Amino acid sequence: MYKVTVEDTFYAEHAVKMPGGEIEPSHGHDWRVRVCAAARELDEYGFAFEFKDFRKALNIVISNIGQNLNELELNGQHPTTELVCKHFYDKMQQELSSVELDYVEIEEEKGCLVRYSRD
Ligand SMILES: Nc1nc2c(c(=O)[nH]1)N=C([C@H](O)[C@H](O)COP(=O)(O)OP(=O)(O)OP(=O)(O)O)CN2
Numbered sequence: 001m002y003k004v005t006v007e008d009t010f011y012a013e014h015a016v017k018m019p020g021g022e023i024e025p026s027h028g029h030d031w032r033v034r035v036c037a038a039a040r041e042l043d044e045y046g047f048a049f050e051f052k053d054f055r056k057a058l059n060i061v062i063s064n065i066g067q068n069l070n071e072l073e074l075n076g077q078h079p080t081t082e083l084v085c086k087h088f089y090d091k092m093q094q095e096l097s098s099v100e101l102d103y104v105e106i107e108e109e110k111g112c113l114v115r116y117s118r119d
Pocket residue numbers: 015016024027079080081082108109
């Protein structure tokens with residue numbers, strides 16, 4: 001199995017409800033997002049998934065995210081890194097419907113990462 005990964009960063013603000021119930025002030029992070037797709041076979045050029053096409057899909061999802069994550073449709077939940085990560089996974093799978101996505105990983109702050117995969 002070949003696993004192809006692309007990553008990018010984007011700036012966005014969010015505010016989440018913290019344990020204790022208070023909603024923190026909105027604040028920004030330079031979020032790092034990493035997307036991995038799996039493929040058993042290579043195409044005629046020896047690619048499992050051509051990097052530029054893969055990054056193009058990621059850039060589309062990033063451009064649709066906007067800079068206020070509290071405006072994302074997350075079933076009324078606050079945009080924790082976990083829910084932002086699943087949102088990216090779902091949107092990337094929509095963009096790449098014929099691809100087997102392995103995982104999406106998002107780093108909110110240095111060393112604070114969440115990874116989401118289907119199972
Ligand atoms: N599992 C998670 N834990 C936390 C999340 C999260 O999304 N998933 N989010 C937060 C806060 O939103 C975020 O960490 C706050 O960051 P910041 O404003 O930078 O404040 P810090 O707590 O990092 O402390 P500073 O000293 O102000 O930088 C928390 N946990």
